[in-house]
Amino acid sequence: MSPSNALKQKLVSQQEKIANSKTNAIIRTRFDKVSSKITNNSNVLSGKTILVKDNIAIKGEPLTCASNLLQSYKSPYSATVIDRLESNGALITGQTNMDEFAMGSSSEYSIYGSVKNPYDLKKVAGGSSGGSAAAVAEDLCDIALGSDTGGSIRQPASFCGIYGLKPTYGRISRYGLVAHASSFDTIGILSKQLKNITSAFSVMSGKDPKDATSSMETVLSLEKYNKEVLPKRVGILSDHLLSEIDSEIIDRYHVVLDFLTRNRVKLVEIDLPYFDYCVATYYVLTMAEASSNLSRFDGVRYGKRATSKDLNELYIESRSRGFSDEVKRRIMTGTYVLSSGYYDAYYSKALKVRRLIKDEYNKLFSKVDCLFIPTTSSTAFPLKNNLDNPIKMYLADIFTVPFNLIGSPSLNIPAGMLKNKLPVGFQIAGNSFKEETLFNFAHSLNKEELFK
Numbered sequence: 185m186s187p188s189n190a191l192k193q194k195l196v197s198q199q200e201k202i203a204n205s206k207t208n209a210i211i212r213t214r215f216d217k218v219s220s221k222i223t224n225n226s227n228v229l230s231g232k233t234i235l236v237k238d239n240i241a242i243k244g245e246p247l248t249c250a251s252n253l254l255q256s257y258k259s260p261y262s263a264t265v266i267d268r269l270e271s272n273g274a275l276i277t278g279q280t281n282m283d284e285f286a287m288g289s290s291s292e293y294s295i296y297g298s299v300k301n302p303y304d305l306k307k308v309a310g311g312s313s314g315g316s317a318a319a320v321a322e323d324l325c326d327i328a329l330g331s332d333t334g335g336s337i338r339q340p341a342s343f344c345g346i347y348g349l350k351p352t353y354g355r356i357s358r359y360g361l362v363a364h365a366s367s368f369d370t371i372g373i374l375s376k377q378l379k380n381i382t383s384a385f386s387v388m389s390g391k392d393p394k395d396a397t398s399s400m401e402t403v404l405s406l407e408k409y410n411k412e413v414l415p416k417r418v419g420i421l422s423d424h425l426l427s428e429i430d431s432e433i434i435d436r437y438h439v440v441l442d443f444l445t446r447n448r449v450k451l452v453e454i455d456l457p458y459f460d461y462c463v464a465t466y467y468v469l470t471m472a473e474a475s476s477n478l479s480r481f482d483g484v485r486y487g488k489r490a491t492s493k494d495l496n497e498l499y500i501e502s503r504s505r506g507f508s509d510e511v512k513r514r515i516m517t518g519t520y521v522l523s524s525g526y527y528d529a530y531y532s533k534a535l536k537v538r539r540l541i542k543d544e545y546n547k548l549f550s551k552v553d554c555l556f557i558p559t560t561s562s563t564a565f566p567l568k569n570n571l572d573n574p575i576k577m578y579l580a581d582i583f584t585v586p587f588n589l590i591g592s593p594s595l596n597i598p599a600g601m602l603k604n605k606l607p608v609g610f611q612i613a614g615n616s617f618k619e620e621t622l623f624n625f626a627h628s629l630n631k632e633e634l635f636k
């Protein structure tokens with residue numbers, strides 16, 4: 185069969201799978217728009233199908249962030265990542281479900297309804313990029329894009345048993361990503377194949393004149409990302425932090441540690457710096473940034489406009505009807521921590537704590553090449569489990585938020601299934617702009633098939 189016929193067949197089969205999927209991961213497809221883009225060119229992503237989280241702009245397509253407020257909004261331009269992927273042969277086949285404005289850890293806060301875990305439809309897929317993670321796990325695409333502000337790629341990747349990369353802050357342009365918390369937001373990549381992640385990463389990374397926070401740091405050649413190299417010194421969790429974690433996850437953790445010891449990798453027991461303060465610091469800062477970012481959704485410039493007698497009422501009505509409870513909770517808390525009188529006690533204090541956390545991690549990364557730690561303390565939780573307890577939902581991010589606070593890269597690697605037939609993952613986290621350390625380590629582990 186010719187390559188283009190094989191590709192056409194793949195598209196038909198993925199379209200059928202999407203039609204039969206029960207996870208509610210996909211909110212719209214655009215197969216009709218990609219068939220004309222099939223070429224015989226051999227670019228690095230030729231023929232790879234990509235599903236995109238619905239907070240990343242694709243020209244002419246709806247961009248709703250799973251919010252009532254943006255239900256009728258279409259994007260007039262494409263995100264830089266979309267342009268870069270398409271010009272390297274990738275086919276953008278549709279858009280995925282998520283938590284409204286990427287605020288959540290379970291993909292249940294969505295106008296389209298909850299995303300379900302492909303391995304157990306009564307469990308969550310994780311969030312907020314749950315649609316992207318479930319879609320990859322079900323083979324509805326080769327690669328999915330997500331966003332990670334506090335764990336939204338790695339946590340669902342762990343719950344769905346796939347690779348998920350949060351790059352260094354500034355490594356990949358955020359132009360065209362709807363802002364949640366601008367100093368934390370990253371666009372990242374999910375796939376079953378590590379090589380798909382490295383290919384998409386090498387194409388998407390690098391300076392973008394349209395994003396002033398994107399970095400000039402050199403992007404290496406793809407071969408450098410695809411080598412198998414074990415790090416020399418790896419930071420691992422001390423026993424008291426492991427006490428919070430499911431015992432079967434710890435058993436798997438030790439399988440990897442034994443393998444590393446056999447291969448003469450030096451294991452250094454570490455304490456995650458200011459571990460108990462990270463979640464609180466993260467939520468004070470991200471809610472403050474979100475309250476400011478979401479002020480643009482006023483019913484005038486974007487999306488739904490409520491009918492009203494004056495301008496003030498128009499703002500109030502459009503926002504009250506447009507946002508759901510979790511988003512309102514964050515806007516109100518964020519406005520509170522920024523208000524005069526509370527600014528010093530909360531926002532300014534949290535900025536200082538962020539600085540301290542960053543300094544400690546810098547010291548840590550001078551002693552080890554990377555960290556190897558769990559992504560989540562358990563497998564996927566039941567649907568509705570955390571809905572009436574926001575604090576419990578926020579604590580789902582305990583192992584992922586530190587790397588957003590400090591801006592460094594982290595990769596979830598799948599670590600097989602537990603007895604409950606649900607997948608679990610571990611994180612490899614490294615120093616800023618050292619994604620190659622993560623990829624090379626992950627390739628070495630992948631080759632060993634440690635979790636079969």
Ligand code: GLN
Nearest residue numbers: 286288332333334335336
């Ligand atoms: N669960 C975290 C939150 O709700 C992370 C969100 C994200 O990474 N987009 O803020």
